[in-house]
Amino acid sequence: xAPATLTGYGGVGEIGGNAFRLSxxxxxxxxxxxxxxxxxxxxxxxxxxxxxxxxxDQYLKPRSFRYIQDLVAxxxxxxxxxxYREDLGGQRGNGLPAAVIVSHAHQDHCGLIGLLRPxxxxxxxxxxxxxxxxxxxxxxxxxxxxxLEPRMKGKLGRTKDGILSARPAxxxxxxxxxxxxxxxxxxxxxxxxxxxxxGAAGYVVSWAGGSLAYTGDFRLHGRGRALSERFIQRIQQxxxxxxxxxxxxxxxxxxxxxxxxxxxxxxxxxxxxIEEEVRRxxxxxGTGFVGxxxxxxxxxxxxxxxxxxxxxxxxxxxTTKQAHLLDTMRNAGADxxxxxxxxxxxxxxLDAGGxxxxxxxxxxxxxxxxxxxxxxxxxxxNEEYDRLLLLDYPDWETDIVQKARTGGNAVSAxxxxxxxxxxxxxINFWSIKELFDIFPEKSAANGLYIHSSTQxxxxxxxxxxxxxxxxxxxxNLDRADTHVSGHLGQADLEWVLDEIRxxxxxxxxxxxxxxxxxxxxxxxxQKAMLxxxxxxxxxx
Numbered sequence: 355x356a357p358a359t360l361t362g363y364g365g366v367g368e369i370g371g372n373a374f375r376l377s378x379x380x381x382x383x384x385x386x387x388x389x390x391x392x393x394x395x396x397x398x399x400x401x402x403x404x405x406x407x408x409x410x411d412q413y414l415k416p417r418s419f420r421y422i423q424d425l426v427a428x429x430x431x432x433x434x435x436x437x438y439r440e441d442l443g444g445q446r447g448n449g450l451p452a453a454v455i456v457s458h459a460h461q462d463h464c465g466l467i468g469l470l471r472p473x474x475x476x477x478x479x480x481x482x483x484x485x486x487x488x489x490x491x492x493x494x495x496x497x498x499x500x501x502l503e504p505r506m507k508g509k510l511g512r513t514k515d516g517i518l519s520a521r522p523a524x525x526x527x528x529x530x531x532x533x534x535x536x537x538x539x540x541x542x543x544x545x546x547x548x549x550x551x552x553g554a555a556g557y558v559v560s561w562a563g564g565s566l567a568y569t570g571d572f573r574l575h576g577r578g579r580a581l582s583e584r585f586i587q588r589i590q591q592x593x594x595x596x597x598x599x600x601x602x603x604x605x606x607x608x609x610x611x612x613x614x615x616x617x618x619x620x621x622x623x624x625x626x627x628i629e630e631e632v633r634r635x636x637x638x639x640g641t642g643f644v645g646x647x648x649x650x651x652x653x654x655x656x657x658x659x660x661x662x663x664x665x666x667x668x669x670x671x672x673t674t675k676q677a678h679l680l681d682t683m684r685n686a687g688a689d690x691x692x693x694x695x696x697x698x699x700x701x702x703x704l705d706a707g708g709x710x711x712x713x714x715x716x717x718x719x720x721x722x723x724x725x726x727x728x729x730x731x732x733x734x735x736n737e738e739y740d741r742l743l744l745l746d747y748p749d750w751e752t753d754i755v756q757k758a759r760t761g762g763n764a765v766s767a768x769x770x771x772x773x774x775x776x777x778x779x780x781i782n783f784w785s786i787k788e789l790f791d792i793f794p795e796k797s798a799a800n801g802l803y804i805h806s807s808t809q810x811x812x813x814x815x816x817x818x819x820x821x822x823x824x825x826x827x828x829x830n831l832d833r834a835d836t837h838v839s840g841h842l843g844q845a846d847l848e849w850v851l852d853e854i855r856x857x858x859x860x861x862x863x864x865x866x867x868x869x870x871x872x873x874x875x876x877x878x879x880q881k882a883m884l885x886x887x888x889x890x891x892x893x894x
Contacts, residue, residue, distance in 0.1 A: 357894025362885040363432040370462030382451040389465030394813030418508035457570025458554035459485040468500035481553030484686035548578035550840025566594040595856035599864030600841035625658035627836040635802040642775025643801030647782035694761035702758035708746025767791030799829040
């Protein structure tokens, strides 16, 4: 029997974009299928492989009718055309993998599964599936984000009358199968781990000739440390360990990155720091406004902010997208707060979407433009106002707006402006424009912004960070930073490897896997296996 093989198409000498094909000679499994975002200036400086954002941006996108071929030509996705949707330029084939295992719902691990053929099964946790469902529902229309319900793109279709058309009647394709690992021809075990997103799991895969543990991303300093510890105990007998090493750094220019820079020790430290910064801001004269930016799907961070807000006597104001995520997860059985229950200490912010109708609440009039482009105020009833308000939001958001208003915990910019010191307000670079409505008189604005997210580590993030700082200066907001990495620190990683002592170590998801390999060999005398992009590694 030929030995099993492992081939890396992402996460090889880079952070993120994990995509590893495991083959036992009869069938394949994929360990994640993530988006390789890229690193901009580090590509040329350090010789890294370019990623998605090194070629594309929000305006320059792949062509829909040759989506797959274009991405393959640039080396941004694995060069196996029969893996992908035919409507995007994939090719029909018979060699389907048994499944794609998704370790967690971060884009660098799952961000390309929307491109896959819809008959390829996905194995992941129920929580991760719920998060992907919310991302898909509240996101844009790029095909790589169609995790559960692919929508036809890139090819002609037919109208209801059967006529060929570029706008076919069928917009939604077959539902992608999410299933348990049973019946796939492999022995697959999922084990919950601690990471900066709920639902993260490491996996143990066994075949006739061996076994492999895949960590995905994990850590030992979050609220779920015990989960990672149990996983570590389970994998002490596997033959091969494929482990992340995000926070392993080299030396010299560009060696560090935002996953560890300015990171604190644990979530309890973040929680205390948030409270400390708000109390310090409360001693200063001004509006009492405190905004906080954080990763919305990091529910450890969400809990830290909510607990701090409760102790401070403030209501935690979240976005409608965050409310949709919590609502979707609750419907999937997750134990998370109800965003529409005022007793939770949560408020849902209704931004000035569409035509800004929310800004006219309580006035009894709305501005109406005539054919001559002149605008007049027209009186409306409460019922008419409610109808017009909902037209300002997309379908998914309409439901959230109605639930928040019915629950009595919806807030608008006027509410925040009137009692700024009663709220802890969720805001980040992408929603910073809300400051115009909270502070119509910019000269009267002041307060605090707490940045509780990863520090910038590529050109786009650094540019956005500079822009964010300009916005903060324009509205006279002081800035404080507090964050904790979602990944093992280097010392923790070495402790984990010493605990497991794998027969074979394969370091991935790191810009410096060679450092992990050399340090592991120095301590154990065992050589690690360093993958090369697109090259098969024999497991046997």
